[in-house]
Amino acid sequence: DTAVSQTPKYLVTQMGNDKSIKCEQNLGHDTMYWYKQDSKKFLKIMFSYNNKELIINETVPNRFSPKSPDKAHLNLHINSLELGDSAVYFCASSPRQGDTGELFFGEGSRLTVL
Amino acid sequence: AQKITQTQPGMFVQEKEAVTLDCTYDTSDQSYGLFWYKQPSSGEMIFLIYQGSYDEQNATEGRYSLNFQKARKSANLVISASQLGDSAMYFCAMRPYGNNRLAFGKGNQVVVIP
Numbered sequence: 001d002t003a004v005s006q007t008p009k010y011l012v013t014q015m016g017n018d019k020s021i022k023c024e025q026n027l028g029h030d031t032m033y034w035y036k037q038d039s040k041k042f043l044k045i046m047f048s049y050n051n052k053e054l055i056i057n058e059t060v061p062n063r064f065s066p067k068s069p070d071k072a073h074l075n076l077h078i079n080s081l082e083l084g085d086s087a088v089y090f091c092a093s094s095p096r097q098g099d100t101g102e103l104f105f106g107e108g109s110r111l112t113v114l
Numbered sequence: 115a116q117k118i119t120q121t122q123p124g125m126f127v128q129e130k131e132a133v134t135l136d137c138t139y140d141t142s143d144q145s146y147g148l149f150w151y152k153q154p155s156s157g158e159m160i161f162l163i164y165q166g167s168y169d170e171q172n173a174t175e176g177r178y179s180l181n182f183q184k185a186r187k188s189a190n191l192v193i194s195a196s197q198l199g200d201s202a203m204y205f206c207a208m209r210p211y212g213n214n215r216l217a218f219g220k221g222n223q224v225v226v227i228p
Contacts, residue, residue, distance in 0.1 A: 031214060041153075041203055043218040056214055090159060098212040100147045100166060105159035 003027050006091050006106040013081060014114055020077045021109045023091030029104070031055075031097050032074040034066060037088040037108070049074055050097040081113045116141040116208050118219035127196045127226050134181070135191040135222045137206030145211040148189040150180065153221070154202040162204075165189060167211075196226045 004025045013019050025032065033056075034046040048056035052068045063079045078085060088110050092103040117140040127133040139148070150162040165173040165180045173180040181190040189208075193200055203223050209216040 033214070033216075041221050043205065045215055045217070048214040050214070058215075088157065092159075094214075097214060100209075100211055102149055102161040102164055103216055104161070105151075107158045110157075 002107075004091055004093055004104050004106040006089075006109045008109060009107060010110050010112075012112045012114065015081055015083060017081050018077070018079045019081060019111070020075055021089055021091075021111070023074045023076070023106055025072055025091075025093040025104070027093055027095075027104060028072075029093040029095050030071055031094045031099075032068065032071070033092040033094075033103065034074065034076050035090040035092060035105075037090060039087070043090070047074075047076075055097060078111075081111075083113050086111055086113045116143070116146075116210065116215075116217045118206050118208050118217055120206055120219035120222050122222050124223040124225065127200075127224060129196055129198060129226055129228050131196055132192060132194045133196055133200075133224060135193070135204050135206070135224070136188070137190055137219055138186070138188045139206070139208050140187060141208065141210065143210035143213075147209050147211065148180070148182065149207040149209070149216070150178070150189075150191045151205045151207060151218075152200075152202045153205065154199075159205075163191065193224075196224075198226050198228060200224060201226045 047066045049068045088108045091106040148165045152160040203221045206219040
């Protein structure tokens, strides 16, 4: 069983469209994250949720809206897609807020905006 | 905010040789964790090794060891006996204790040649 799973793995869409990426973790973790990896491979945190509560919102445009229906799921909805949104989006989880351990990453979702 | 610096250009390493990947960081936090992740061409983020700022011993995990020099704020990764499967991007990351923000460096590309 995959610990942190994201769907879809690949997403190709037109500018202006709205799309969602789903993430689920079966590790029983309290904390989940979205990271964006740009074309230069730089990884930057976007959001962090702890037990469905938003903890970090890292100056991300309002077009990005995360939603956590329960602590095992964290979805990312993106409105009015722009070319610059093309990137790999990683979901991750960790056991507790502010703990010292590593993050467990999903396989990434590659978004291409045409 | 923490800053993680990885400045080495892409590296070519002979199979079975050791390679050291440099990482320096800048933080005002006294308590933090340091991490190394591997990202092969398939794209997933693989956790390799962790070092706590208060750990007196350098961390080791199989062929991976972390050369931690707290006063110099460096956390270099040493991969011993390189294998072809070690070809990947390697990311250094840091997270202050009690903080969800795991911040990444820009990565080092390593290519192992037979």
